[in-house]
Amino acid sequence: MxxxxxxxxxxxxxxxxxxxxxxxxxxxxxxxxxxxxxxxxxxxxxxxxxxxxxxxxxxxxxxxxxxxxxxxxxxxxxxxxxxxxxxxxxxxxxxxxxxxxxxxxxxxxxxxxxxxxxxxxxxxxxxxxxxxxxxxxxxxxxxxxxxxxxxxxxxxxxxxxxxxxxxxxxxxxxxxxxxxxxxxxxxxxxxxxxxxxxxxxxxxxxxxxxxxxxxxxxxxxxxxxxxxxxxxxxxxxxxxxxxxxxxxxxxxxxxxxxxxxxxxxxxxxxxxxxxxxxxxxxxxxxxxxxxxxxxxxxxxxxxxxxxxxxxxxxxxxxxxxxxxxxxxxxxxxxxEPALPDEWQPSTVDPGLLALTGLWHWGPTPYTLRVLGDGMIALEPVNGSGRASRFRPTGPDTWLGLDGYYAGETLTVGRTGDGVANHLNLATFIFTRTPYDPSAPVPGGVDEAGWR
The missing domain is CATH 3.40.710.10 (DD-peptidase/beta-lactamase superfamily)
Structure with a gap:
């Protein structure tokens, strides 16, 4: 003991x-x-x-x-x-x-x-x-x-x-x-x-x-x-x-x-x-x-x-x-407060690493982070909004573990040349830039763009 x-x-x-x-x-x-x-x-x-x-x-x-x-x-x-x-x-x-x-x-x-x-x-x-x-x-x-x-x-x-x-x-x-x-x-x-x-x-x-x-x-x-x-x-x-x-x-x-x-x-x-x-x-x-x-x-x-x-x-x-x-x-x-686990670097699949960083739901920025064992977290940048963790279920698919998206599927959408340009999460579309016209944003994107 x-x-x-x-x-x-x-x-x-x-x-x-x-x-x-x-x-x-x-x-x-x-x-x-x-x-x-x-x-x-x-x-x-x-x-x-x-x-x-x-x-x-x-x-x-x-x-x-x-x-x-x-x-x-x-x-x-x-x-x-x-x-x-x-x-x-x-x-x-x-x-x-x-x-x-x-x-x-x-x-x-x-x-x-x-x-x-x-x-x-x-x-x-x-x-x-x-x-x-x-x-x-x-x-x-x-x-x-x-x-x-x-x-x-x-x-x-x-x-x-x-x-x-x-x-x-x-x-x-x-x-x-x-x-x-x-x-x-x-x-x-x-x-x-x-x-x-x-x-x-x-x-x-x-x-x-x-x-x-x-x-x-x-x-x-x-x-x-x-x-x-x-x-x-x-x-x-x-x-x-x-x-x-x-x-x-x-x-x-x-x-x-x-x-x-x-x-x-x-x-x-x-x-x-x-x-x-x-x-x-x-x-x-x-x-x-x-x-x-x-x-x-x-x-x-x-x-x-x-x-x-x-x-x-x-x-x-x-x-x-x-x-x-x-x-x-x-x-x-x-x-006797427990000490946090010692941080150590880990190996991450390059394809998964490429998904990290900023994504946007409409104009709202989110960050996608790798958690280990293929798991990811999607969280609003300002800390106010729907945050969830996801575990992998197949190529380009993850299952929500908690929060609003518990039980929902996140799917990576890609362009014809294989570049990830949007995330589809229970019909919500996240894009690399706000309202990216190359992504299937629900309702479409105004042709004139930002002005």
Missing amino acids: AVMLDSTELALYRRLAREQAVCRAPSLVAAVVRDGQVVWSGARGRVGDARPDDNTQYRLGSITKTMVATAVLRLRDEGRLDLTDPLEKHVPGTAFGGTTIAQLLSHTSGLTSESPGQWWERAPGGDWATLVASLDTGATKLRPGFKFHYSNVGFGVLGELVARHRGRPWLDVVTDEILTPLGMTRTTPHPRAPHADGFAVHPFADVLHPEPAPDAGAMAPAGQLWSTVTDLGRWTAFLGGHTGGVLSADTVAEMRLMNTVDDTEVWTTGFGLGLMVVRYQGRHLAGHTGSMPGFLATTLVDANTGTGALCLTNSTAGVGIVQLSLDLLTMAEEL
């Missing part, structure tokens, strides 16, 4: 210790991740007669959902499904088959938050047939796509979708395709020693009550897994872009993009594709929280800086794990 300055480690440990003491956590572990590895970890409290450490298992709760979402995105990237597909196309026979896969991932499906019957987090779960039968009537509470409505049921459904496509249980798929390649060997569906037992802390006395940890059955994709600081550190790094080949960096970035917000006035929390998105002190963070009887968990990462934080505790309630993670991440950034 890389290390931080002694003064930084003391500040981080003091924040952890204060949370454990004030909030009366039986035990509490946390870590800071930077550039793909854990650079600090700490622990307070007891697990049995011993202190917990980076190898002690705690229940992840809903962080499990992020791994199920990753399995779904792998299917999408393989061309086995589209996120706009209705559920019925892949899991027929439900009463809510019209909802899309993207809506299930982003908690906009309108499905009920909890499965009918006994609360699934404290009761042994039934199989898929039992779950889907319980949802025959009244499962959809809101119009699909209408607004954010957190649904544990939706991820039970996505677990079944993964299982049907792969022909084996969702957990086997997640283990073989995601956990094992990332080296997360201590992330399991049931606890393995050493592990923390889950407790509720009495609100008015310093005594504990054991919490149950049954198998959730068909609802397990919503919150079954257990993990450690070491493994969750690897997962935090994954969410920050160190994907280890499990997904492309572009797909993980897509998961981090906000699809819907939880608080609609001045949003601080929203959801992407299976990931929670948090806005805090100018930072956009991605990850997830977890809550199961006896346990709380969180992981958050700033993909722009590569710094993340995680926390695990064996208490049902009362520990501010989200704020603790935010504080640890912020302290690490402020006390």
Whole structure:
């Protein structure tokens, strides 16, 4: 494990210790991740007669959902499904088959938050047939796509979708395709020693009550897994872009993009594709929280800086794990700011280099820059207007990745002798000089020209 300055480690440990003491956590572990590895970890409290450490298992709760979402995105990237597909196309026979896969991932499906019957987090779960039968009537509470409505049921459904496509249980798929390649060997569906037992802390006395940890059955994709600081550190790094080949960096970035917000006035929390998105002190963070009887968990990462934080505790309630993670991440950034990557020159294809420089949308100047790996950026010179990044999709074509032109195609237009004289971007024509008469400017160019 890389290390931080002694003064930084003391500040981080003091924040952890204060949370454990004030909030009366039986035990509490946390870590800071930077550039793909854990650079600090700490622990307070007891697990049995011993202190917990980076190898002690705690229940992840809903962080499990992020791994199920990753399995779904792998299917999408393989061309086995589209996120706009209705559920019925892949899991027929439900009463809510019209909802899309993207809506299930982003908690906009309108499905009920909890499965009918006994609360699934404290009761042994039934199989898929039992779950889907319980949802025959009244499962959809809101119009699909209408607004954010957190649904544990939706991820039970996505677990079944993964299982049907792969022909084996969702957990086997997640283990073989995601956990094992990332080296997360201590992330399991049931606890393995050493592990923390889950407790509720009495609100008015310093005594504990054991919490149950049954198998959730068909609802397990919503919150079954257990993990450690070491493994969750690897997962935090994954969410920050160190994907280890499990997904492309572009797909993980897509998961981090906000699809819907939880608080609609001045949003601080929203959801992407299976990931929670948090806005805090100018930072956009991605990850997830977890809550199961006896346990709380969180992981958050700033993909722009590569710094993340995680926390695990064996208490049902009362520990501010989200704020603790935010504080640890912020302290690490402020006390030891990450250095920018060292600049080095790179090799650029001469044809691509020839496209750089000024282009004009009407009279408005834009610059085209090369970003590396064939990617380009098109940005207004004065900084006010529509800016986007593009990745190559073929000879003289690029796909918009963000901003107004996300998903749109940019095509280079050339003269008969092969010289690039315009860009066609979603019917907008960019020319080397304003209103170049040799380019196909919409509506034509006045023959008299500028005057």
